[in-house]
């Protein structure tokens with residue numbers, strides 16, 4: 312069900328708590344009224360020279376007592392309401408995070424990290440401020456204005472009250488005319504902060520590329536432009552806010568002018584006493600703060616509404632991939648037999664299907680290798696298997712069950728994937744390997760890292776498995792990151808293991824060692840290996856070659872060589888490259904050797920059957 316309001320829902324849910332907060336604020340407002348009243352009577356007593364010392368001390372004590380009472384109830388009410396808004400802030404941030412966890416991969420493809428961070432930090436802060444200062448000020452303003460006006464009318468003079476109140480509707484007109492503008496400007500400021508955060512995030516994530524391509528100056532120029540824009544938009548926003556504040560203060564000042572002039576006349580002609588005049592002006596000064604705040608509150612509510620809309624837009628986005636109605640909760644584990652039937656799949660905004668009429672059968676415990684040129688659809692096929700995207704119904708089956716019938720929790724916990732981008736968290740190596748709800752023993756962590764051939768590297772670090780990795784694991788080499796990712800998939804002991812081009816950053820000797828170690832692991836598991844090096848896929852029970860989303864060849868290594876098609880072509884070229892690498896060091900520093908070695912290392916070269924980019 313779509314959420315319509317964050318504020319209303321929260322206030323309704325906590326109505327008793329809010330009523331108590333409102334009660335405390337009301338008591339503090341009522342106590343404030345004692346002060347002008349006592350001051351007026353004190354002044355009259357003085358003027359008529361009838362005041363005894365005892366009465367004077369009584370008035371002073373009354374005013375001090377009222378002052379303390381106001382301070383006590385006001386601060387207690389304030390603290391109470393502020394605590395409620397802190398809770399709301401925590402709840403909203405919590406629901407945002409949980410909702411992001413539910414959303415599917417395509418959602419994040421279309422979002423910038425800076426914007427998401429701006430929603431989680433700035434928008435949630437605005438929501439807190441709105442329920443904090445905003446709600447407190449509005450409550451205080453409404454209660455104080457109402458009871459003060461009643462006191463002014465009943466205890467001083469209705470006409471004087473009416474006249475001094477006359478300029479106040481102008482405040483509403485002013486607030487109304489500033490509303491839209493301030494709301495728009497607030498959204499622009501939030502957007503600019505999002506742009507700036509994205510810029511910093513991208514710059515820090517891509518710092519190596521920036522430096523390698525000597526792009527510091529250009530990056531600085533782009534950052535400066537965004538930074539200046541954010542400052543300019545903020546200045547414009549602050550200008551509008553202060554103009555609004557000054558104009559509303561001027562209107563309040565006008566009320567005072569009326570009060571002094573008209574009230575003075577009433578004192579002179581004896582309609583009201585001097586004490587009533589003093590009390591009236593003190594009442595009016597009590598009103599000044601809340602009336603000014605009322606103006607600010609209008610802005611605050613506008614900003615709060617804009618932030619609420621942005622957060623609601625996220626919370627109301629439905630995840631594309633969820634448990635199907637046909638999902639069978641009794642399926643809690645997988646054997647690993649995979650069948651693909653006439654699978655044709657298109658990405659949501661793509662014109663052409665990425666996978667076309669794919670059919671294949673991978674018996675449980677067997678291995679499948681997928682090779683093919685860049686962009687031929689290899690990763691897409693395995694992403695569908697873990698339902699990062701939704702395959703059409705009736706096309707993908709595991710253990711004879713349509714993948715839509717398998718609960719997502721079962722599917723993903725039973726499949727161990729080593730993705731192409733080996734993302735590691737800025738935590739310890741141990742945490743990255745045992746990244747699973749289940750706890751793992753030290754032996755299991757060590758065993759997984761040994762099979763992944765990364766154990767020897769890890770124990771060379773001073774803190775071994777407790778070594779903290781920098782953000783995205785960049786304190787490790789590319790090959791080490793890949794092997795930590797492999798260990799992370801292996802430790803789960805999944806029924807289906809998927810390696811998406813996971814051996815590209817390791818040398819051939821390490822690759823052999825990893826594949827050898829995997830033998831024992833793969834025995835009773837279905838394994839899918841996407842690879843560009845024939846050496847990493849040739850032992851598979853079944854190999855398919857994808858080209859532009861279609862299977863163009865399939866068979867074992869020897870059968871494919873005998874076919875003499877694309878697979879055999881790739882194999883031939885890789886053999887030549889290996890030969891070139893083994894050439895005697897004649898001119899080893901020269902460009903030819905570099906090209907040959909580079910070609911052997913560069914998968915793009917292999918994939919395109921020629922020089923990279925050909």
Ligand SMILES: Nc1ncnc2c1ncn2[C@@H]1O[C@H](COP(=O)(O)OP(=O)(O)OP(=O)(O)O)[C@@H](O)[C@H]1O
Nearest residue numbers: 420658661665683684685686687688689690691692
């Ligand atoms: N999220 C996406 N939205 C739209 N198109 C996509 C998306 N992801 C991939 N594609 C497109 O689908 C095609 C297949 O991509 P895929 O990543 O499956 O190829 P691949 O064979 O794994 O390539 P590589 O060897 O480079 O990893 C490409 O043309 C790619 O541009």
